[in-house]
Amino acid sequence: MSRGNKTGEATAARPPHKDKEPSLPSSNVRTIVNLLLFIHLFCLAIAFFWQTNSSPVSVQLHSIPAGYLKPLHMDLAFDDGHREATSDAERAISNVRHRERSRRAMLHFTHGGPLDDELFIEFIHGPEDDRLTIVLPPQGMLPPMRRERFQRLAWEIGRAAGDSGAREVFARVIAGALLNRLNVDEGELRVLRRRTQTMNEATANDDDITDPFNESYQQVLISFRARRVGATVVVTAIEQANSTSGGAESTSSNAPAVDETAQPDQNEPRAVPRLGPVRPGGGK
Amino acid sequence: MISTATGYIRESAIAFGEAWNEFWLRPSSARPLAALRIGVGVLLLYWFVTFAPDLTTLFSADGLLPSGSVDQWEQTGWGSTEAQQQLAFGDAYRRAQATSENMSVLALCDAPVELWTAWGVGVLAAILLIAGCFSRISAWIAWAMFLSFVNRAPMLSGPFEAVAAMLLFYLALAPCGLVCSFDRWRALRKPRTTIEAAEFNSVCHAPPRWSATVTLRLIQVHLCAIYVLMALAQWGGGGGETPWATGEAIWLLAARPSSGLGFGWLASAPVLVDLWTHGMWLFTFTFPLLIWAKRARPALIVLAGVVWFAFALLTGMYAFCLLMTVAGLAFWPFAAKQTAEAEI
Numbered sequence A: 001m002s003r004g005n006k007t008g009e010a011t012a013a014r015p016p017h018k019d020k021e022p023s024l025p026s027s028n029v030r031t032i033v034n035l036l037l038f039i040h041l042f043c044l045a046i047a048f049f050w051q052t053n054s055s056p057v058s059v060q061l062h063s064i065p066a067g068y069l070k071p072l073h074m075d076l077a078f079d080d081g082h083r084e085a086t087s088d089a090e091r092a093i094s095n096v097r098h099r100e101r102s103r104r105a106m107l108h109f110t111h112g113g114p115l116d117d118e119l120f121i122e123f124i125h126g127p128e129d130d131r132l133t134i135v136l137p138p139q140g141m142l143p144p145m146r147r148e149r150f151q152r153l154a155w156e157i158g159r160a161a162g163d164s165g166a167r168e169v170f171a172r173v174i175a176g177a178l179l180n181r182l183n184v185d186e187g188e189l190r191v192l193r194r195r196t197q198t199m200n201e202a203t204a205n206d207d208d209i210t211d212p213f214n215e216s217y218q219q220v221l222i223s224f225r226a227r228r229v230g231a232t233v234v235v236t237a238i239e240q241a242n243s244t245s246g247g248a249e250s251t252s253s254n255a256p257a258v259d260e261t262a263q264p265d266q267n268e269p270r271a272v273p274r275l276g277p278v279r280p281g282g283g284k
Numbered sequence B: 001m002i003s004t005a006t007g008y009i010r011e012s013a014i015a016f017g018e019a020w021n022e023f024w025l026r027p028s029s030a031r032p033l034a035a036l037r038i039g040v041g042v043l044l045l046y047w048f049v050t051f052a053p054d055l056t057t058l059f060s061a062d063g064l065l066p067s068g069s070v071d072q073w074e075q076t077g078w079g080s081t082e083a084q085q086q087l088a089f090g091d092a093y094r095r096a097q098a099t100s101e102n103m104s105v106l107a108l109c110d111a112p113v114e115l116w117t118a119w120g121v122g123v124l125a126a127i128l129l130i131a132g133c134f135s136r137i138s139a140w141i142a143w144a145m146f147l148s149f150v151n152r153a154p155m156l157s158g159p160f161e162a163v164a165a166m167l168l169f170y171l172a173l174a175p176c177g178l179v180c181s182f183d184r185w186r187a188l189r190k191p192r193t194t195i196e197a198a199e200f201n202s203v204c205h206a207p208p209r210w211s212a213t214v215t216l217r218l219i220q221v222h223l224c225a226i227y228v229l230m231a232l233a234q235w236g237g238g239g240g241e242t243p244w245a246t247g248e249a250i251w252l253l254a255a256r257p258s259s260g261l262g263f264g265w266l267a268s269a270p271v272l273v274d275l276w277t278h279g280m281w282l283f284t285f286t287f288p289l290l291i292w293a294k295r296a297r298p299a300l301i302v303l304a305g306v307v308w309f310a311f312a313l314l315t316g317m318y319a320f321c322l323l324m325t326v327a328g329l330a331f332w333p334f335a336a337k338q339t340a341e342a343e344i
Helices: A008-011 A018-024 A029-050 A056-069 A088-100 A144-162 A164-182 B002-025 B033-061 B068-074 B082-089 B091-095 B112-133 B135-154 B159-173 B182-189 B208-239 B249-254 B264-268 B270-290 B294-315 B318-331
Strands: A117-126 A132-137 A186-194 A218-229 A232-239
Touching: A008 B002, A029 A056, A029 B002, A029 B208, A029 B249, A088 B182, A117 A144, A117 A164, A132 A144, A132 B208, A144 A164, A144 A186, A144 A218, A144 B318, A164 A186, A164 A218, A164 A232, B002 B208, B033 B112, B033 B135, B033 B159, B033 B208, B033 B318, B159 B208, B159 B318, B208 B270, B208 B318, B249 B270, B264 B270, B270 B294, B270 B318, B294 B318
Parallel strands: none
Antiparallel strands: A117 A132, A117 A186, A186 A218, A218 A232
16 A cells, blocks of 8 residues: 655645545445435534524424434533523523433533532431431532532532422422332421532631631522322422522622521431431531 | 636536545544543543442332433423413424433343443443453443433533543444553454554554544534534623623632632632633634644643543532643644554
């Protein structure tokens, strides 16, 4: 397979076609490969570059390659897939798009909104004088990949804080699993946000303020009481802090004040087997 | 006049076709693919291993996400009623009902023994992929098992899974075990029916392949698209000024309590936070543009390593940052023997 003298060819005219031809695949193979390449790149281009458009046309257009890209996990929203809608119609469109793009690459890392803070799940159960608390993910969970998974689970539920239907579904799934797993009849499921400190708070002279785990940084996003009735799980909303479902709130330095009435129980928690270590309500 | 225009169009079309074929199909070395195979394989193995402690907690019948719950989860709307969505979108809405679980082997696994079997297959495939042992088959199995786990619970996936899915798909298509692999070592031990040039008589060298070029180009183009969209997502999301524009993003990431490695001191260095934020965004935005300049490639790939290493320490997203560094190897000019192994 002669490849010719490259340096000589560089200054001369274009090399004869015959010298190159053997190194490329046959014409038929080239045709097939180029066709497949074109289809694949076209699908990717639609999925990638119609990220922000929320018109009905874009929804229809996006649905064309979704069947191909979704199983490949390439049909992704590159941020959190969460954008503000200004009208009911736009909101409805946006909701469909979110459902198609239920997969999120989260490559924005942070937009400074409430949902970009750390979220975690608490499940409190047991009699009043002997409450047990499970925290997911527990503080210090290793390796980091495990912690990220549970944080994303909490994020997914916390994102539904403004939607009574969705948060009930999520609460029923998670609370039901925990009730079954712990073999208890009732408990309280919470999703909490741990607000990120501002620079001023991190450099303050007060230890309570500089401690990022201080409970004053916590906000209850979702709180449900779950109980087992026969074979089904019934969940009842207890309270809910300010909705975060808009996803476009101010940066954390301007984040809403923590709802002081929504603090978690102060009762000392205990370890529960198979669901990781436990710490007191995310506090110190 | 018309003949001139026709001639110009014909020549342009021919030139474009030749350039396209040169770009996508000119045979090149498979060594970058070998580097990617090993790097991605190691990270995939780590990814599977991190599932081990939570496998039954998450996916068993009495786990947090039992089979069937993900369908229910994905079909739950956000904020508007079912009737509103049906009314507004008709077919598009109904197509959106397609859910993930039917695209996962794990949808068939509820019992712990079944889950552990599926997990074991994934781990084994990752190990074989690293070694380059039956690399064609192991790459396909590793990719399929990875997607099975991702599709079983897509809400648990994030940046790592987005990039890994892309790399594994292209590696499954590529001759990734052509060099630096057990397959290559085994092939060299067999009596050969074809005569290979002396310079290819080693584990780390093989004749150039057009299939290596296609898959490497796909990885390169896809990676650049990810960088561009990462930059756009950082800059424009949320409908207002993002912390990437205001220079606060690095602080917001460093101040997350579980980020871990003591970057709290950044609070007293706001200028550094600002510079780091804008530098990170600038790198993200310029990488996909400058990486096509061959002279800039080695420097950019090293710079990418530094940037992602620092970002890993800051955020604790070690696996993702390492994966981005590994993905950059698709651009590394590996071909040492220019006359024999073309680089792209």
